[in-house]
Amino acid sequence: MVEQLGFEFAVAPKxxxxxxxxxxxxxxxxxxxxxxxxxxRPTPTRTGPWAHSTLGAVVHxxxxxxxxxxxxxxxxxxxxxxxxxxxxxxxxxxxxxxxxYRERAKAWVMEYVEHNDVSDTPVGLERWVSAPVNPxxxxxxxxxxxxxxxxxxxxxxxxxxxxxxxxxxxxxxYEARASQALAMYAVASARTLRxxxxxxxxxxxxxxTIAAAEHTDASLRRHLARAExxxxxxxxxxxSLADGGDARELFPAQVGPxxxxxxxxxxxxxGQQAAPAAKxxxxxxx
Ligand code: SF4
Numbered sequence: 001m002v003e004q005l006g007f008e009f010a011v012a013p014k015x016x017x018x019x020x021x022x023x024x025x026x027x028x029x030x031x032x033x034x035x036x037x038x039x040x041r042p043t044p045t046r047t048g049p050w051a052h053s054t055l056g057a058v059v060h061x062x063x064x065x066x067x068x069x070x071x072x073x074x075x076x077x078x079x080x081x082x083x084x085x086x087x088x089x090x091x092x093x094x095x096x097x098x099x100x101y102r103e104r105a106k107a108w109v110m111e112y113v114e115h116n117d118v119s120d121t122p123v124g125l126e127r128w129v130s131a132p133v134n135p136x137x138x139x140x141x142x143x144x145x146x147x148x149x150x151x152x153x154x155x156x157x158x159x160x161x162x163x164x165x166x167x168x169x170x171x172x173x174y175e176a177r178a179s180q181a182l183a184m185y186a187v188a189s190a191r192t193l194r195x196x197x198x199x200x201x202x203x204x205x206x207x208x209t210i211a212a213a214e215h216t217d218a219s220l221r222r223h224l225a226r227a228e229x230x231x232x233x234x235x236x237x238x239x240s241l242a243d244g245g246d247a248r249e250l251f252p253a254q255v256g257p258x259x260x261x262x263x264x265x266x267x268x269x270x271g272q273q274a275a276p277a278a279k280x281x282x283x284x285x286x
Contacts, residue, residue, distance in 0.1 A: 016132060017235045020147040021181030024227055027234045029258065032271075034234070035251035036264040039241065044267035049090030051281040055101055056166045059205055060150060061086040062109055063164060064125050067151070071119045076110035083109050091280040101284065108166075108205040115208055123159065123193060124152030131191035135224035143231050145224075149185040152193065159197035161185045168285045170207040176200055177213035183223035186215055206285045 027034040036044045062083040066074050083106045092098035112118075126148050132141030151162040161182055165171055176182060182200035190197040198220075202211040215223075237250040259271035260278040 015235075016141060016144050017231045018144045018146055019227065019231045019234070020145070021184050022147065023234070024180065024230045028230050030254040030256075030262070031237065031251040032248075032253040032268060033262060033264055035241075035247060036267060039238065039251075044264055046263045046267070047261075047265055048280060050261065050263075050283065051091035051093075051097075051101070052167065052283040052285070054088050054090040054092070055105060055284065056164075058083065058086045058088060059105055059109065059166050060126075060164055062105075063112070063151075066109070066113070067118070067122055067125055071121065074113060074118045076113045079109040079113045080106040093279070093281045097281060105166075105205075108208075111208050112203070112205060116203075120153065120155075122151045122162075123154045124149060124189070126150060127152055127189075127192075129185060129188035129192040131188040133187060133191075133224055135221050135228055137221070143228055145184045145188050145227065147181070147185060147188065149189060152185075152189050152197075154195065155199075157195065158199065159186075159189050159193060159195050160199045160201060161189055161197065162201050162203055165202050165204045166206060166285060167204075168206075168283065170204040170209045171202040171211045173211050173213055176202050176211040177215075177219070180223050180227055182213075183215060183220050184227060187220055187224065 023034070023038060026037055062079065062085075065082045065086065066079050069078065084102065087098075087102050089095065089098040092101065128146070128148050129152075130144060130146035132144050134140060134142045149161055150164050153160040153162060163179075163182060163185075177200075179200065179202070182202070186197045186200055198215045200213050200215065203209075204211070237245075241247055241250050253268060253270035255270050255274035257275055259265060259268070260275040261283055262268065262271055265271045265277060
């Protein structure tokens with residue numbers, strides 16, 4: 001997680017923390033969950049699969065497979081067929097519920113292809129992007145941001161980060177603008193692919209809506225500054241743990257309603273006390 005960069009002479013090596021949007025969000029939500037997800041080995045006991053996660057993964061995989069086809073084959077019928085090919089039942093209440101959601105998800109991807117121009121081939125599909133950055137311009141890099149963007153389009157010479165959503169609620173423009181993950185992908189995409197990237201979009205399949213935001217250099221820097229604060233806390237806790245610090249104190253349980261559907265609930269007594277367990281299909285879009 002922490003990488004040594006630099007030279008053995010003239011300057012001390014600079015330690016750059018590698019952070020992904022997922023790691024930062026997990027640590028900010030609950031340090032205990034971060035520790036169990038990324039540091040504890042063997043990985044503590046987790047819940048079984050969640051239907052909403054299965055559904056999200058299937059839709060992502062189907063859309064990825066669709067955009068890997070030549071443009072003339074990206075039809076609604078083909079999208080539905082790919083959805084069926086990718087289908088999994090993990091986390092659904094029973095076969096009937098899974099079948100109902102499979103049909104619903106087929107309709108989502110068919111409508112997506114009908115109502116959006118899918119003829120341009122993206123420059124990135126689940127593309128890994130990475131960049132050393134510093135929120136303050138002109139300063140040496142202070143961390144490496146990295147992650148896998150769902151889709152990166154190129155429109156009029158600029159990159160656009162596209163993130164697919166399949167949750168219960170359609171995100172709005174505010175959420176697109178406030179998304180640290182999208183901002184980090186925009187910065188990392190611009191560096192990795194060497195083209196400007198300011199626009200980010202959330203594509204919500206259940207409603208067919210697109211929430212978009214145009215970032216400025218200043219708004220991207222603000223996101224990076226917040227990301228760096230979390231990265232610093234994360235690095236300090238990780239280093240102290242490696243030095244023999246108390247795991248429970250360094251990575252405290254941050255209980256809340258989300259403990260009901262946390263993957264690590266079976267290994268977290270505090271979370272079990274905080275909220276009753278959700279059924280594995282309760283977070284599906286209604
Ligand atoms: S159950 Fe709650 S407190 Fe425990 S790790 Fe998960 S989110 Fe954190």
